[in-house]
Each structure stands twice: as C-alpha cells, then as structure tokens.
Amino acid sequence: MRRGRWTKRILAVYFLLFLLFLYGPMIVMAALSFQGPRGAVTFPMRGLSLHWWDQLVSGPRADSIRETAIRSLELSAVAGVVVAILALTLSMGYRRRFRADGLLFYLVMLALMTPGILLSLGTAFFWRFMDERTGLWETALGTNVVWGLPFGFLIMVAVWNRYDDTVEEASRDLGAGSLRTFREVTLPLVWTGLLGAFLFGFTLAWNEYDRTALLAAGENTLPLEIFALTVGSVIRPDLYALGTATTAVSLLAVGLFLVVAAIVLRRRARLLRSRQDFAEAATEIPQPEPAGVRASPAR
C-alpha cells in the first residue's frame, strides 16, 4: 500500500506541525524568561540569566506573588478533594436508574457548558441578593468545583461501567457490612478514577480565571494576579517566568498522575497474569474423579 504509507507520512508531519503550534509559544515564553537583565519581552535575547526568575522570589512583587501562589495552591487542593468526593457520590447514585436521572445529568452537563463569566456574575448577584459577602472560600470554591465536577463525574461513570458489581455481592455474602464493603472492596478498586477526578478538580481550579474573577473580593488567586500583571501594567520577562512556573506545576501534577496510573495498571496486569498462571496450573493437576463424573453440577 504505497499511497497509504504516503498518507501516513504526510499526516505525521502535519501532527508535528500541530504540536509545534500547541507548544511553540510556550517554549518561546520559557526561553524568554531567561533573558538578560536588560532584555525585553520579545527576541532577541540579550544575554542569558536567572534575573527574571530571581525577580519572582525577591523582586518588589515577590510577596504578593508568593501569597497568591499559596492561596491558589490551597484553593485548588480543596477544590480537587471536593470534586473527587462529589464525583464519587454522584456517580454512585447513577449505578442504578432513578426518577430524575435524566434531569440531573442535564444539570451536570450544564455545568460543563455554562461560560465561566456567567457563573461568576450570577454567583456574585446571588450572594448580593442574600446580603452575604462573596469570598474565595465561600463562593469561588463553589464555582471552581462546578467546573471540575462534570469531568470528574464522567471519569467515575466510565469507571463504574467497567466495574464488576458481583465483587460487592461476594463481600456482603461473606458477611461484610455496607461500610466495610465500601472501604475494603469498592474504594481500592476505584481510587485511580478518584485520583483522576482530583487531578481535574485541581488543575482546572489552579488555572481558572473567569470563574474566580468577580468573586475573589481582594483575595487574588494566581491566575488573577497573572491577569493583573498582563493587562494592568507593562509586561516584563518576569511574567514569562511566572507563566513557565505555573505551567510546570500543572504538568508536574499530570505527570505524577500518569506515573501512578502506569504503576497501578502494570501491577493489576501482573496480578491478572499470575492469576491466569495459577488457573492454568490448577487445571493441569490430575483429577481424582473418573472421567465423565463431576463433583459439582456444571453451570
């Protein structure tokens, strides 16, 4: 198939160009963050230094950057945990059909589809209407979780689809209570899915601007700080250093998850293989009964 091979080659080149389009600007930004002290925000590079990275930790904006980074980290971690918990409980409900399942599903999808700026605006109105003050933990956490929840929910639904319900029955038949079954049988089987849900909750909140913008009430998160630095003042290469650093945090989280997932999958595959080996070995043991007679009725 000569033509097939050529198509594949052309597509491969196209794919590389696509990656260049995706990653190119970020790589350029990362490179420019190592500008010399007198360097500008565009090429050419004027020397090579850590000056702008140093500005992040000891420059005049260092304090507010550190403060917002820590606040963002806390908010994203909590958002990740809440997303994982809510995705688990919600998807547990969906293991059985119930009356409002279609309606609730649409609500979850609405969470995916509602623009962040609307969520921010509406929540600000709602809180004002109730005469409550908006704040990072009271409201921004809520809207950020709404953003991560559909992703976590879909992951967990996929997990339950491939989940074998009979192990829970077996556990109950062996005398374990619901709580013990949940803790010792269910959770160990689905925790990678939960970790995935956490990852979505964490990274989406870590990077979110729109859903926090009108709610933070003075307590800026890192994306808000970055936006202020970009739009509100003259851009300097230290913004690129900050951008590179936050991207590194996101990619580190994803990388860590992939490593954990790979280890779990490999271990599970090995377990499966050893179980198969065991089963094969068992069949090779000569049977004491005469041929044709079975000890237990065949199913």
Added chain:
Amino acid sequence: MSSPSDREGARNVGGLRTEDIEQAEQMLAERAQETAALGERAAPGVRGRRALVTAAWTAPGAVWLLFFLLAPVLMIVLVSFWTRTVSGFESVWTLENYEFLFQSNVYWNQLWDSFWHSLVIVAAALVLGFPVAYFLAISVTSLRMQIALFIVALAPFWTSYLIRAVAWIPMMGRQGALNTALEDLGLISEPLDILLFSDFAVTVAMLQLYILFMVAPLFFMLAQIDRSSLEAARDLGANSFKTFREVILPQAMPGVVIGSIFVFILTMGEFATVRIIGGGQVASVGTIVQTQVASVQFPQAAASAVFLVVAMFLGVLVLLRFSNLREEL
C-alpha cells in the same frame, strides 16, 4: 388429519397423562400469580429504600450544583429584569435593560461579531483538527503509541489558558517572533500589523487554546471505527474520497457536533484571551459584560449575559441539526 386420540397421544409425553400436565400448568400459573403479588407487596418497601439510598448518594452533588450553578444562572435572568441602583440592583421589575440593549447598535454589532468569530474558530478547529484526530485514531496502529501521542497532544489542556494566551505575546507584535521569522525568510518586507491587538491575532490564539476540545471528541469517535471496514470499503472499489465520505464521516459526525458545540460555547463566552491578545482593541460579549460590571451596571450586564446565552443556545441548536446525538451515542 389427526384424530383426537392422536392428539392425546402427542401430549402424552414421557408417560404423563394430559390431566397431570394441565394440573401442573395450572399450579404453576397460580404460583406465578402468588409470587407476583408477593413481589408487589414487597416492592414499595424495597424500592423506597433503594430510592432513599440513591437520593443520599446524589444529594451532595445535586445540592452543590443547585447552589453554585442553577441559582446563579436563574439569578442572572431575574436581575436582568430588575432596576439598577447606585450600588447594585433592587427587585423592581423593568424592561429598561433590554430596551437599552435593543437600541444599542454597538452591542448588536459586538454580539454579532462574537457569534461570527466563534463560528469561524469552530470551522478552523474542525478543518485543522480533523487530520490530527485521524492520524491519532487511524494512522497510528500501536495502542501504546496512540496513548502516548494522545497524551502529548492533550497535555496543554491541563495548563492555564491565561498563560497560553500570554505566551502568544512574544510571538506576535511588530517585533514578534512571527514577524521576525517571516522577514528573515524573505516572505514579507514590512512587519505585519495584524499580528497583535487584532481579530486575526485573537482567532489564532483562541484556535490554539480550544482546538483540543475538537480533537478529543473526534479522536474518540474515530478510534471506534473498525479498521477492517476501511479495508472492506477499499476492496469493494471505493476510492479514498468515497471511503472518507461514506465510512469515516458518518462515524465521526457525533464527534464533529460535540467538538463544535464545545469550541463554539467556550469561545463565545471567552473573555480573558480577548482582553490579553486583543489588548482592548477587540471586544466580545464577555468583555462587554466585564465592562458593565466594572461600572456597576449590574442589571445591564445581566441582560447582556442573557443575550449571550440565547445566542449560544441558537448556535447549539444549529449545530445539533447535523447529527442526532441521542440516537448515535
């Protein structure tokens, strides 16, 4: 023709008489009725408990969504019909906000621009993203390779769109990397002005930000195509174009629609990228809402937001006409 005795003989199976069989059948029917009645009596209790358990599982998520999604969205609709005060709004009904927007040519132009802009980005994402998804799903044959490349292509999803917008700044502008590169290659003699603070710049940046939302659904749909069906099409004499139109495209259609809806909605509501790349020169509905909020025009901002949602809804309805998602998924 069979005589009655023959029929009797036919039912006289295994030494059982017809009467015995009939009696057994009747008994079975009675049992079945009893069991059914028993089940019905037990059912409300069991069903009730199950419903309670399901309600307990779904309640936390549902309450969260009611509080932070449904209530805010309804609140926007309410406020859009309320009156503006110096510090915000009060619940006095009015149509003033909508009247103002209906009479504002600036607003209509920007809403239309936003709508049109999003459609252009959707089309571009589809055309540019399809080969990527096709390559990943069909050209790459090893599963391991497929997963690895898919992760590489999708990883930017987990990075900040704000940062990715910022990353376009050194690329664009008169002295930006793109202009410099084009000049060095001798393709242009003067730096292009369209490369920053322009519609074009915003389109390119948004395309890079949101094309992943097109590639991912396309990939998932294309990956479900049985490769042998492609071979079969070829063996039956279909050329590449025909194979594409009659085998691949129908399979990919739900992915096309889902991806288009995603890209359309995300770019319609987009605000930060427009502000960063457009530098205040380019407006979208998102930036209008933000400006109205900044000047404490809350009810007007709400009305703009309602228009935005209506526009989105219309766009989604148009996109849904291309595929019956409910049937195909």
